[in-house]
Amino acid sequence: MTPDGKAPARTPMPAEHALLGLLALTPEAQPGHGYDLARRFAGGQPLGDVLRLEPGMLYHHLKKLERAGWVAAATEPQPARPARRTFRLTASGRAELTRWLGEPVTHTREIRLEFLVKLYFVRALIPERLPHLLAGQRDVLSGHADSLMDQIATLTEPEADAAAIADVAYQRLVLELRLAQTRAAIAWLDRATSSAPIDDPDA
Numbered sequence: 001m002t003p004d005g006k007a008p009a010r011t012p013m014p015a016e017h018a019l020l021g022l023l024a025l026t027p028e029a030q031p032g033h034g035y036d037l038a039r040r041f042a043g044g045q046p047l048g049d050v051l052r053l054e055p056g057m058l059y060h061h062l063k064k065l066e067r068a069g070w071v072a073a074a075t076e077p078q079p080a081r082p083a084r085r086t087f088r089l090t091a092s093g094r095a096e097l098t099r100w101l102g103e104p105v106t107h108t109r110e111i112r113l114e115f116l117v118k119l120y121f122v123r124a125l126i127p128e129r130l131p132h133l134l135a136g137q138r139d140v141l142s143g144h145a146d147s148l149m150d151q152i153a154t155l156t157e158p159e160a161d162a163a164a165i166a167d168v169a170y171q172r173l174v175l176e177l178r179l180a181q182t183r184a185a186i187a188w189l190d191r192a193t194s195s196a197p198i199d200d201p202d203a
Contacts, residue, residue, distance in 0.1 A: 014052050016061045016113040019096040020070060021121035022047075023089040025116040031074065031086035034059060050116045062087055070096055101126065104137035106145060107184045111137075119192075134193045139184050 026032045028061045033056065039045070041053035053061075053154030062153055065071040076086045089097070101122050115137060122133050152175050158164040 001106075011062070011178050014117045015057070017083060017097060017100050018047065018051055018053075018117050018121070019058070019061055019065060020089060020093050021101075021117075021125065023087060024094060024097055024121070024125055026088070027089070029091070031076075031078075031088040033084060035087055036063075047117070047120055050120065051113060054199045065093065069093070073156065091096045099122075100160055101133070102129070104133065104140045106140070108141060108178065111185045111188075112143075130196045131193065134189055134196055137195070138186060141182050141189070145179060145186065148175055148182065151175050152179070 016020050018041075019037065022037055023032050038053070038055045038058050039097070041051060042048045042056070044051070062071060066073050066087075070090055071087050072090050074086050074088075075083045077083045083086055105111060105118070118133065119130075120129050152172060155168055155175075157168050166196055
């Protein structure tokens with residue numbers, strides 16, 4: 001909930017959830033500073049190799065998170081220097097992060113960015129939930145693969161219309177590419193699962 005009691009709009013942007021994750025990793029006694037957060041998105045950093053975020057956009061996202069009530073900002077005075085803004089994760093922000101980390105992505109194309117961001121923070125914050133995330137994501141993609149195979153199987157090529165034949169051939173190529181990408185992602189998830197920690201049944 002936002003401070004005025006309204007539910008914040010759901011955001012699909014991985015960058016904003018990545019900021020929530022970084023603040024969750026920040027000790028309570030050391031609120032996050034924009035400069036420190038921006039460094040985590042630089043090239044050569046594990047997170048930066050997946051998601052680049054320039055300082056201007058970083059502060060734009062932080063303002064959105066503050067309006068949603070997921071981040072609280074404060075002004076920190078500095079001797080002989082301009083005051084700087086600090087940020088900390090709120091209880092509702094932590095709840096939103098937990099919800100997001102527990103859900104697989106919906107589409108294969110989201111594996112490259114959103115899922116890799118989820119994977120980074122699950123490993124860092126709740127590694128015992130990693131097998132659950134990987135298994136859930138595999139189930140989603142397996143369903144996509146089955147659906148794509150069904151779509152390919154039901155394609156019917158016209159007998160005489162050259163334009164229609166070309167359209168069906170193109171449609172088949174598109175579906176086959178999507179199926180190949182989905183199968184590749186499933187194979188990658190299987191490799192990731194083989195190295196994931198085993199769930200504790202008593203957790």
